[in-house]
Amino acid sequence: MQLTAAACDLLTKKTDCLVLVLGNQQDDPPLQSPKHIDTTIEDLIKKLKESGDIKETIGSSIVINNPDGLQAKRLLIFSSGEKSLNEQSFIKLATSVGSKLIGLPIKDALISLEDIAICGREKTWEAQQFSRILGEQNYSSGSLKTSIKKIPSLKKVTLALSSAVDLQKIKQACILGSSIAKGVNLSRYLGDLPGNICTPSYLATEAEKLAAQHPQVACKILNEKEMTTLGMGSLLSVTAGTQQPAKMIILQYFGANKKDSPVALVGKGVTFDSGGISLKSGAGMDEMKYDMCGAASVLGIFSMLIDMNLRLNVVGIIPAVENMPGGSAIKPGDIVTSMSGQTIEILNTDAEGRLILCDALTYANRYKPKIMIDIATLTGACVMTLGGHASALLSNNDALAESLEIAGNSSGDRVWRLPLWGEYDKQLKSNFADMANIGGRTAGTITAACFLARFIKNGAWAHLDIAGTAWKSGADKGSTGRPVPLLAEFLIKEASND
Structure with a gap:
């Protein structure tokens, strides 16, 4: 899986799936999610919250096919929960995002980092952890099974930013996260092998x-x-x-x-x-x-x-x-x-x-x-x-x-x-x-x-x-x-x- 970052307009960017993470009112300053989406999507999110389709629990999600106002084929909305994110809750959220994306019939995805905030952590940290966690989810423990394995169709994930400020640092963080994931997956592969091999x-x-x-x-x-x-x-x-x-x-x-x-x-x-x-x-x-x-x-x-x-x-x-x-x-x-x-x-x-x-x-x-x-x-x-x-x-x-x-x-x-x-x-x-x-x-x-x-x-x-x-x-x-x-x-x- 290729992981990178880009500065782009979420409204006009073509992708199989756009991922938005909703901020919460306990963030400082408050994150009014989503920042860079038009009023049609904002109204949709408000209605989904009111109907209970999006719950105030970390990792709660919903997929909208062919969303109005976007060039994306799907809109995947995630809740960040009732409390502000820390390192551990962010990792839990990123794991949920990766698991959901890998389960969808898509080839590429765009994840907006705009409304994700972790106290004391910069976007480079978020990018590194996202890349590592998504890379780790490429691993399968069934390497010795003879049954046909379902290979995820997801090949590329882009972390989206509204500005090109620090973009090169964030791209480098994506490379680093992917390299760590590669090491993690090698360690997991060796660990899962039986003792006779x-x-x-x-x-x-x-x-x-x-x-x-x-x-x-x-x-x-x-x-x-x-x-x-x-x-x-x-x-x-x-x-x-x-x-x-x-x-x-x-x-x-x-x-x-x-x-x-x-x-x-x-x-x-x-x-x-x-x-x-x-x-x-x-x-x-x-x-x-x-x-x-x-x-x-x-x-x-x-x-x-x-x-x-x-x-x-x-x-x-x-x-x-x-x-x-x-x-x-x-x-x-x-x-x-x-x-x-x-x-x-x-x-x-x-x-x-x-x-x-x-x-x-x-x-x-x-x-x-x-x-x-x-x-x-x-x-x-x-x-x-x-x-x-x-x-x-x-x-x-x-x-x-x-x-x-x-x-x-x-x-x-x-x-x-x-x-x-x-x-x-x-x-x-x-x-x-x-x-x-x-x-x-x-x-x-x-x-x-x-x-x-x-x-x-x-x-x-x-x-x-x-x-x-x-x-x-x-x-x-x-x-x-x-x-x-x-x-x-x-x-x-x-x-x-x-």
């Missing part, structure tokens, strides 16, 4: 394909023999029970001077997590194919970097494994030695994500990153704490944490910071090793982050636990592509600061 080797191949698209991207894959030589005993202990070979994937994007310190993104890549000897219950175990969504988000980000040529250096590190029970699998009570030299008593083989991440973080230190962020579907405790609304954020650096919170609020892909205190770290005490891989029943998300913090040498580091946000269960089961929007927003800001 999306293996560690498959992820490695996908990384190599990305690197081949851009001369400024390099890819290196470490095999198990090389990881053994490096002393990655913690990571390799997780993969001991499976026939699928582990892979350590390293992607490098050089958008700035090669001597500049990179941002390091470390994504957990457990392509299927049975729990190992500490076997999970059968109910919902199919969703453990999503335990590689941290890895998928790193690949999604690299897709965006390739598209946008951001001026910064980024290294992406993905420890990719499968966690299965077997005769050679690690057992509760086993002790392994990490790449850092620290020993770990494994009390639960289902706390495997931190065992692969700790060696990946140690390896990432080699690149001397200015910022390190790991992304992982790490703890069920995170789901119990935050549900599916926000990812958990834990960090050793207040400025980095604040930047991620701002990026989350801007993108709608929000985070909530949890403490990283020494009192929690004490829960990892082991009588037999330097640490245990779990800290007991309480504060599981925090103690998991405390474990990872032991492998950060210095510098700014943040941990994102996306166990509640990376996918949805139930009737809407599927990968969300989060936190690609958050990370993209963060990296865009970092690039502008350098």
Whole structure:
């Protein structure tokens, strides 16, 4: 789908569908919707409101075919609700608009931005979010179905403005939003693939394909023999029970001077997590194919970097494994030695994500990153704490944490910071090793982050636990592509600061 912006007259512009979003009286200043439509349409909207055909609820809509006074073949009217829009309600509205448009038998559409206002946000922000959300709605999770799929007829969406002021900036915002959507959709595609297809080797191949698209991207894959030589005993202990070979994937994007310190993104890549000897219950175990969504988000980000040529250096590190029970699998009570030299008593083989991440973080230190962020579907405790609304954020650096919170609020892909205190770290005490891989029943998300913090040498580091946000269960089961929007927003800001 092509997404762009244009300054045009809504009355005379020919399109299959013109979309108007009605402002409300709580906006400051009040938006008298629609601003740039003649009295015939204004009277029609007034009657539709009075009849109840347009309700004062966000996303309420009606389609008018062959509207008088317009060159558009259809007029699609949306309510913005009773309250002024904020970032979250705007995203909800834009999602409703996209869903409705994709369901119509149209090839192109024109969306007026004139009567949409979000406190503290400019039209460039609206354009970026609209483009991202509409781009995300191009994704279908049924890629492996043999039935004939209905392909949306919508090919082009134009965001309409009454003036050409800042038009080039808004067009650029559309390109950026579309690029982020492309990264989100790649992440969703990889997440939704079953574990028998999306293996560690498959992820490695996908990384190599990305690197081949851009001369400024390099890819290196470490095999198990090389990881053994490096002393990655913690990571390799997780993969001991499976026939699928582990892979350590390293992607490098050089958008700035090669001597500049990179941002390091470390994504957990457990392509299927049975729990190992500490076997999970059968109910919902199919969703453990999503335990590689941290890895998928790193690949999604690299897709965006390739598209946008951001001026910064980024290294992406993905420890990719499968966690299965077997005769050679690690057992509760086993002790392994990490790449850092620290020993770990494994009390639960289902706390495997931190065992692969700790060696990946140690390896990432080699690149001397200015910022390190790991992304992982790490703890069920995170789901119990935050549900599916926000990812958990834990960090050793207040400025980095604040930047991620701002990026989350801007993108709608929000985070909530949890403490990283020494009192929690004490829960990892082991009588037999330097640490245990779990800290007991309480504060599981925090103690998991405390474990990872032991492998950060210095510098700014943040941990994102996306166990509640990376996918949805139930009737809407599927990968969300989060936190690609958050990370993209963060990296865009970092690039502008350098």
